[in-house]
Amino acid sequence: MHRRDVIRGLSAGLVAGGIAAPFVSRAAAQSGKTLVFGGSVPLSGAAAETGLNVNNGYITAVDYLNEHGGVEIGGEKYQLKLSLFDDASDPSRAVTLIQRQLDEGTQFFLGSFGSNIVLPTAAVVERAGKLMVQTGGGSDQIFTKGYKNIFGMYPRASRQTRSTPEFFKGLKPEPRSISVVLTNDAFSKTSAQGMVNDCKAAGFEVLGTYELPEKVTDVSSVLAAIRAKTPDILACVTHDQDSLLIARQMIATGTNVKLLLQELGPQLASYRESLGKYAEGICVHTYWEPDAPFKGKFFPTAAKFAEYYHSKFTRPITYHVAGAAACIVTYILAMQDAKSTEPAKVRDALAKADYETFYGRIKFTPDGDGDPLLMGPSMAQVQKGKLELVFPENARTAPTIYPVPPWDKKA
């Protein structure tokens, strides 16, 4: 054999191998019955702190189900596999990553974290006729564009605070006024608008609505305005880092209200550690706690889920971890109902879903967001450094502290 023939043969082999490789690997995956979940998560960039929690939730569910022999769908056993990439909290990068996975044939997607990322990626997945179940985006815009294939574990933002006025009304002495602080992003704006509308409808006086830029470095002007016109309740529909900044500046400037509610932030152990005893009494909406009385298939209870999570990760657990794992559990339950992994059939099963799980009852509205009554948030309050459920009554683990003592009394 001549050297030229050897080179030719090798080249042909390499080219054929290169072209065939994706098909070979896909065929191998299918013969091994592997279900692949694609998507992106923010493991770096501004949303990385919660992004890491979401990612850990996905890993927890997949590892648990695989360790228990995989899942049975339509009489066949499947192992689960994650194909997630770091989108660096960048929506355009996330779209590129999702498009690449669509081109490679991924059928089932999990969500990133943050409405600003979920919104464009959901559009791409919907257009391709594939599915997405996500726990990272609550903005109304995700659920009001007529998408049929996008499902979210939260009610849309404007409905998330629907039960909040009822909580306020249960406080003694009953508060009369509220001010709302929000940041200029898709989630905060719609959620804050919902909060304002709900509170006005319930008869509360809204003293002020303060919109901050997306990147906040100082809230002294807003706090000066709040000190000049102090509401009973201050609600901050802001993200983790901004919530902490607001709380720290409130303490440092002696800006007191009877109750501080922050939509995101206090659910993180790092937030509570940073404020120490000053965190006492701050309220936060939460969608899940490890001691919640939820039971379901796969993870038998919320506590068992938390126990398994802690056996794998040292990072404190948050509701985002559980929500992410619930996305995968919901997918599998829908596939089992559909007895198929065909996207159209799974989509129909998801639309009809009504499942009891470790995360609570899962049922979507016709627009794909979580049912506001079944999947809406509970109210938690920081008490002795940990979160206690204070509303609704039937889930309460501790009475609400109200009015919360002024900051200098907590020192």
Place this chain on the structure above:
Amino acid sequence: MNLILQTLADGLVLGGIYALAAVGFSLIFGVMQVINLSHGVIVVIGAYLALILSRLLAVDPLLTIPLVMAALFVFGYAYQRWLVQLAVERSSLLASMLLTFGVALMLRNILVWIFSPDFKTISPPYAFVHFHLGELTFDLVRVSALATSLVLLCLLAAALHWTRFGRIVRATAQQNLAARLCGVDARHVYALTFGVSAAFAGASGIAIGMVLPFAPPDEAFWTLNAFVVVTLGGVGSPAGALVGGLLLGIVNTLTAQYVGPAFPNATMFLILVLMLLVRPSGLLGNAFSPSR
């Protein structure tokens, strides 16, 4: 009336921090014409170093300033001498910009790797203390950050104006060739300047870490912020950084109070564009330009 005064006072405090965070960027740009896009990440590294050292040594974070500045001086010297300088000599100033951008990305990811993406805070015992002057409320930690900023800026201004090191830096910036003909080792001076700039960026990181929660992705904001401060105040001098920083701080709080809290960034960039059109060298001009 009180609200206006409170807004102005808040703006001055914020501006002082902005000024310290920008002075290193200004110095490097003024002396070497290098736009250091890794400036912000050095600020954030300063905050992380202060966090570690203050916990390790159980001291006030402000007392870690000498150690943080020393460590970042060494880092800055080596970084300029063996990376930035090579890029400038072998290619162009543009290459140095790309290089510093790449280094910023790498360092940001290394910080995520070491410290996780979770935000951190530096909380000295007086972190949540406030005091009143008349009817104005002041947050002690911000005021101490402002005081630190003013002291460090004055020290730098004095060093540049009255010491031999300052004279050499100014000479090299104004007339590189003439300085070299007089026996000045320009490369060494550039590296020293970069080291001093990194040290000041690190010190500002301590002040910022006491005031704001911080995480690795914040670095981009502090680079951008430094750029705006320098464009407003002028290049190369602590005074320019101080004027730019204070102006930016006041514009920020006044806009937030009287236009809307969502608009400080929009106003900031509007002023940036106007300055570039009307007075591109900044309010105080380029401190090293007369001899060029």
